[in-house]
Amino acid sequence: MIVHTYCASTYGVDAHIINVEVNSIGGFPKYFLVGLPDRSIQESRDRIEAALHNSGYEMPRSRLTINLAPADLPKEGSGFDLPIAVGLLAVSRQIATDLLPDTVLIGELALDGSLRAIKGALPIAVEARKRGYKNLIVPFDNGAEAAVVQDLNVYALKHISDVVNWMNGKDSNGAFNVNPVEMFSNGHARYDVDFSDVKGQENVKRSLEVAASGGHNIILVGPPGSGKTMLARRLPTILPPLTLNESLETTKIHSVAGLLKTGNSLVTRRPFRSPHHTISDVALVGGGSIPMPGEISLAHNGVLFLDELPEFKRSALEVLRQPLEDGHVSISRARMSVNYPSNIMLVASMNPSPSGDWHDPAGHGGSNAAQMQRYLAKISGPMLDRIDLHVEVDKVSFDELSSKSQSESSEDVRKRVVVAREMQSKRFMGMGIHCNAQMSTRMVRKICRLDESGAALLKKAITSLGLSARAYDRILKVARTIADLGLSETIQPEHVAEAIQYRNLDRQGWLG
Numbered sequence: 320m321i322v323h324t325y326c327a328s329t330y331g332v333d334a335h336i337i338n339v340e341v342n343s344i345g346g347f348p349k350y351f352l353v354g355l356p357d358r359s360i361q362e363s364r365d366r367i368e369a370a371l372h373n374s375g376y377e378m379p380r381s382r383l384t385i386n387l388a389p390a391d392l393p394k395e396g397s398g399f400d401l402p403i404a405v406g407l408l409a410v411s412r413q414i415a416t417d418l419l420p421d422t423v424l425i426g427e428l429a430l431d432g433s434l435r436a437i438k439g440a441l442p443i444a445v446e447a448r449k450r451g452y453k454n455l456i457v458p459f460d461n462g463a464e465a466a467v468v469q470d471l472n473v474y475a476l477k478h479i480s481d482v483v484n485w486m487n488g489k490d491s492n493g494a495f496n497v498n499p500v501e502m503f504s505n506g507h508a509r510y511d512v513d514f515s516d517v518k519g520q521e522n523v524k525r526s527l528e529v530a531a532s533g534g535h536n537i538i539l540v541g542p543p544g545s546g547k548t549m550l551a552r553r554l555p556t557i558l559p560p561l562t563l564n565e566s567l568e569t570t571k572i573h574s575v576a577g578l579l580k581t582g583n584s585l586v587t588r589r590p591f592r593s594p595h596h597t598i599s600d601v602a603l604v605g606g607g608s609i610p611m612p613g614e615i616s617l618a619h620n621g622v623l624f625l626d627e628l629p630e631f632k633r634s635a636l637e638v639l640r641q642p643l644e645d646g647h648v649s650i651s652r653a654r655m656s657v658n659y660p661s662n663i664m665l666v667a668s669m670n671p672s673p674s675g676d677w678h679d680p681a682g683h684g685g686s687n688a689a690q691m692q693r694y695l696a697k698i699s700g701p702m703l704d705r706i707d708l709h710v711e712v713d714k715v716s717f718d719e720l721s722s723k724s725q726s727e728s729s730e731d732v733r734k735r736v737v738v739a740r741e742m743q744s745k746r747f748m749g750m751g752i753h754c755n756a757q758m759s760t761r762m763v764r765k766i767c768r769l770d771e772s773g774a775a776l777l778k779k780a781i782t783s784l785g786l787s788a789r790a791y792d793r794i795l796k797v798a799r800t801i802a803d804l805g806l807s808e809t810i811q812p813e814h815v816a817e818a819i820q821y822r823n824l825d826r827q828g829w830l831g
C-alpha cells in the first residue's frame with residue numbers, strides 16, 4: 320500500500336511542497352528513507368518510533384520505503400517528522416486518509432509525541448495556499464505566524480494525538496484565525512524611541528532626514544558620547560511606515576531564521592539591526608551549511624547599523640558590498656542557490672580617530688598619522704563608495720542638554736520624508752527603482768541636471784575642496800533628494816551647496 324502526505328521545505332525565503340510517499344509491503348521489517356534527506360531527517364526514524372510508541376500508536380512492522388519527492392531537491396530540518404509519522408500511521412491503517420490530499424503537515428516530534436516549533440512556517444503557509452491546499456497543520460507555537468496567510472485553514476496543534484483526532488474528524492477545534500490587516504495596523508509605526516529625545520544636533524537630524532528621504536546610506540563621525548548611537552537608533556522612526564507587503568517580506572525572513580516569538584507573528588516596524596563588530600562574515604550576510612539569512616537580511620526594509628565601522632574585519636565589509644548594491648544576497652550550494660532580500664539603509668558610525676578625538680596631536684597621547692591611516696584604510700574605497708552622506712557629530716553643550724525646549728517629533732519629520740518619497744515613486748515609476756539613492760550613473764546624468772550656477776558651484780567644490788571623483792555623482796543624488804524635500808522640481812544651487820556639506824571625508828583628504 321502507498322500513502323502520500325505533503326509537507327514543505329524552505330529554500331531561502333520560499334518554500335517548496337514535498338511529497339512524502341510511504342510504501343509498505345509485507346516481509347522482514349525494514350526502513351528505507353530516500354530522496355536526499357539531510358542528517359536530521361535521517362535521524363527522524365528514532366524520534367518517530369518513540370513518539371508513536373509513547374502516544375499509544377504502533378510503528379508498522381513491515382518493509383517500509385519512504386521517498387521524499389522531488390528527489391533532486393535537498394531536504395533539511397526536523398519538520399519532516401510529522402508528515403512521515405502520519406504517513407506511517409496511514410499506511411498501517413491507524414488513521415483515516417480522506418483529508419491527506421488537501422493537507423500540508425509540518426512539525427518536529429518530541430519523544431513523548433508533542434509537536435515542536437519549526438523554522439519557516441510563514442513561507443510554508445504561503446506556498447501551501449499558492450498550491451491550492453486547503454489545510455495546514457503546524458505545531459502550536461507556529462500557529463499565529465502561519466495563520467497570517469488568508470484563505471488557508473491553519474490548525475495549530477500540540478501533540479501527534481491531536482493530529483490523529485483531526486485526521487479522524489474528531490477534532491472540535493476550529494482553524495486558527497488571525498486578521499493580518501488588523502494585527503498590522505495595531506502594531507505598526509509604534510516605536511519605543513523618538514527623534515524628540517535627542518537634544519540639539521539639529522544638523523545631524525537634518526542629515527538623517529535627507530538620508531531617510533532618498534534612501535541614502537550615511538556615516539556619522541564623532542567623538543565618544545556625542546550621541547551617534549542614539550541618533551542612529553531613531554532613523555527607523557522617521558522612515559515611511561512599513562507597508563503590509565513589506566511587513567510580510569521581512570516577516571518571512573524572520574520566520575526562516577526562527578526569530579518570531581509566539582504571538583508576535585508579524586514584523587510591523589522597520590527593523591533596526593546592530594551587529595557587534597566581532598560578528599562573523601556568515602552571520603552578517605548569511606550562509607552556513609544549512610543556509611540562514613544574515614543580519615543584512617534580517618534588516619530588510621529597515622536599517623543595518625554598523626557601530627564603530629573601522630572595528631569591523633575588512634573581510635566583513637568586503638562581503639557586504641554586493642548585497643548592498645544588489646538588494647539581495649545569493650548563496651550558492653552544490654544543488655541549489657538561495658536568495659535572501661537585503662534592501663536596507665546602512666548607517667555607520669566611527670570616531671574621528673582611534674583615540675576618539677577630532678584633533679590628533681601626535682605625541683600628546685593622540686593617534687599618530689600612521690595609526691590614523693591604518694584606522695581609516697579599512698573603510699576607504701569600496702565601503703565608503705556606498706555611503707552618500709558623511710556627517711560630523713559634535714558633542715552637545717550642557718545648555719542644549721538641559722534645555723527644556725521640545726524638539727520636533729519623529730512623526731512630524733516622517734511626514735516630510737513621506738512626501739519626498741512620493742515624489743520619487745512618481746519619478747521612477749516603471750524604472751525598477753524607487754528612491755534617489757538607487758539611481759545608476761546614467762540616470763543621474765539624465766535626472767539630476769544642474770543650472771549654470773549650480774554647475775559652477777559644484778565644479779568649484781570639486782576642484783578647490785579637492786573632492787574625489789566619486790563624490791560627484793553622490794552630490795548630485797543627494798542634491799536631488801534635498802530638492803525633493805524642498806518640493807522643488809529643479810535642483811537649485813542651495814541644494815547643491817547643502818549636498819557638498821555631506822562629503823566631509825572626501826574634503827578632509829583623509830581617504831584620498
Ligand SMILES: Nc1ncnc2c1ncn2[C@@H]1O[C@H](COP(=O)(O)OP(=O)(O)OP(=O)(O)O)[C@@H](O)[C@H]1O
Pocket residue numbers: 516517518519520541542543544545546547548549550670715720
Ligand atoms: N543630543 C543628545 N540629547 C540627549 N542625550 C544625549 C545626546 N547626546 C548624547 N546623549 C546621551 O549620551 C549617551 C551616549 O550617547 P551615545 O551612546 O549615542 O554616544 P556615541 O556617540 O554613540 O558614543 P560612542 O562613540 O562611545 O559609542 C546617550 O545614551 C544619551 O543618554
Ligand SMILES: [Mg+2]
Pocket residue numbers: 547548549626668
Ligand atoms: Mg556608540
